[in-house]
Amino acid sequence: MSTDVSVIHTERKDQIHRKGEGDFDLSCNRDSLAGAVSQRACVFCGSRVVLYPIADALHLVHGPIGCAAYTWDIRGALSSGPELHRMSFSTDLQERDVIFGGEEKLHKALDELIDRHAPKAAFVYSTCIVGIIGDDIETVCASVAEKKGIPVVPVQSEGFKGNKRAGYHAACKAMFRLVGTGDTSGIPILGINILGDFNLAGEMWIIKDYFRRMGIETVACITGDGRVDDLRRAHGASLNVVQCSGATMDLADMMKKSFGVPHLRVSYFGVEDMAESLYSVAHFFQDKDPGIMDRTRALVKEELSRLYPVLQEFRKALTGKKAAIYVGGAFKAFSLVRAFRLLGMQVVLVGSQTGTEEDYRELYEITDEGTIIVDDSNPLELTSFLKEKDVDIFVGGVKERPIAYKLGVGFCDHNHERKEPLEGFIGMANFAREVHSSVKSPVWRFVPRRNGRV
């Protein structure tokens, strides 16, 4: 079946590429096309997802109620201690605030909430409306910080001022205000910060444990199971280990520039990427601790010996099946392409909301001929691709799920809401199990798409 080209907007044609058809020159990093029903969110969303897991901070959304209501406890970002991040705080701006300004209300709200919850710091998120009415959040935050004796950090996350990536940057700038303000004594040489992991379903703990077994101590988890005081002393670490490069790479860059902390890019999804990530960190510390490489090899070997028999079973069942991937940031897609290959499956569609030119180039390199690569797609396009490629499983988030299910296609939730850890070696087993449980379900034989051809 061929794609229904009528669903593709002329303006978007250069944001779609089929590997093997002409030179690769994918257009990306553009504003979403009005009326196209983009799957993207906004600047606020980007900031909110990055900062959300910092569990002992107060997260106050300065704006009308929607922005706070739709982000209340939506992620599975776990905390080993305080859970202030799971509450939703808003100034709930009303018409009179929009007319007369919301600064006084913000000030009072901060007073009230800081007294009630005694947080270690407060983040104040700007929303669209605040950008328009021009509240001076910076001054309000400074004045409350002085009065209460805790950092009160403005986050410049006005929704319309770009896409999610601009929000990541705003979040990094906010966090960077905290970095360097704490005491670094007692941090060992083999001390790292883990950046770009959000402890969804406890993933941070899995990764932290791997590093512990290698002899490495984690100084700050940024931001999964994150704490304000850890962020403040994060500059004392020897290395920043950065996953989800879009979200926290800016912070790593700032820390390198100001504090000379080097960084490594990693990914904890899939077997190859997970092992490679641990080896690269071991390699970094090899001079300081000659035994680290052996310990890492032993760790990987132990984990793999447990994982492979499980994977072999799934591989047998899944070989030859076709997968589609549409995720927020492209980094996750790299690992997913390799993870599917390990399961004997073929990726026929891969796309992201906010990938960069470099990201898409890498996707082009690692995918097979005929694979569709797409930037900032929408339900109508995704539907036509899924049908054309006769996909068995679609990996995405909540907004992609009904697209798959309505068509009778399997689905794997790889978004912030997931409740199963998908990172690490154990995560690969969970991923395989999840893919298997959708692809091999008997329900597909009943859906209209499969009638008569099970």
Place this chain on the structure above:
Amino acid sequence: MKSSRDSYVSTTNACKLCKPMGACLAFRGIEGAVPFLHGSQGCATYMRRYIISHFREPMDIASSSLGEKHAVYGGEANLILGLKNVLSKFSPRLIGVATTCLTETIGDDVPMILRKFHRESRIEHAGPDLPLLVSVSTPSYSGTHMEGFHAAIKAVTDQVCIALPGSAAQDRINLLPGFLSPADIRYIKEILVDFGIHAVVLPDISETLDGPALEDYEKIPSGGTPIQDIRSMGKACGTIQFGRTLGYEDTAGSRLHERFNVPLHALGMPVGLRETDRFFSLLEDISGLPTPRKHALERGRLIDAFVDAHKYLFGKRAVIYGEEDLVVGLTSFLAETGIRPVICASGGRSGRFREAVEQVTRDILAESPMVCDGVDFHEIAGEAEKLAPDLLVGHSKGYHLSSRWKIPLVRVGFPIHDRFGGQRTLHVGYRGTQSLLDGIVNAFIGSKQEDSPVGYGYM
């Protein structure tokens, strides 16, 4: 009455959603309609996510995706581009354009832009196939999703209904159900058919937000109120409008009365026995027929179940929260069973909440419940804690209270994000009340069984 104005400046764990969300839900119940948000891209995406998680159905909301330069120079160009793109890819019969806080504040004159667009497109295409463009003003800083929902329905009737020649059709009514579940709407349509009444139900999300498995992804889900029917709502012999906190003024129903002289029958949301009786008795009047035996039997079984259940429920203290009209209906029902509603709470602030709760409880409750409007979950918790409740009735977002106090939460309304089948929850009529009653009794029996060390097999 307790109100957030009296207590806190900040809002913690809101018990309401924003105005444009309600407009999008209402537009989804119109045949061939695409909901469109004039604002930043994030609004549409957040709302889609929230709605999808409840209904487990596609929910495409278009956006004008405004960026920084539009916020400075106005969003007109992007609104028009967005409309053109929706036209070319979705072929809608109606586009419902709701504003957001951003576009309200920068001052875009949406009705004017739509008129201009319509004029220019007509010249370009020279055809009659242009969809209807309905605009509604829904600044998120004024009112909740329910105000947005009703404003959208009012905008649709205002902008789509037209004066038609001839006298009113004696066998046709309008029914404005408010925000009910798809299962509720299906059931109401069944009741109307059983009475032989032709009704325009606006909006009708029974199919659009609870559709079947399909071979193709429908660009716009099938179902919804047909536009032709909406056009002729002025010809009906009456309008039934659910919701005691809506009032008689400035609603879609009151406007139909003013413009076309269609009599308005304002009822409470028909939850529980008495409010449902009022609905059925009105249908008897309109149809001139007695309640069909099928429904009379359901009523009889419900009363039988009230009797069977009464000892499990008498004196139990309930906290009821959510949208004002749903809370009023639920309170009316719970009071009938012997449960004692102790707090009725809503993030909404219609100004009519207290009076509506009074109306449905005064002849059945010895002591009026505390009525709190404009409150969040922090305030609800603060008040409820002192009253030692046994039961919570409301949507998913009260789960944290249920887990903290170790009391059951019976999930109703929207959103239900932590259980399966929210879109199929029945709330209204004898059948819906029966299903709620079973759920509540079983919640009590279940927790008594769990809490007992004996391990009773008979409860």
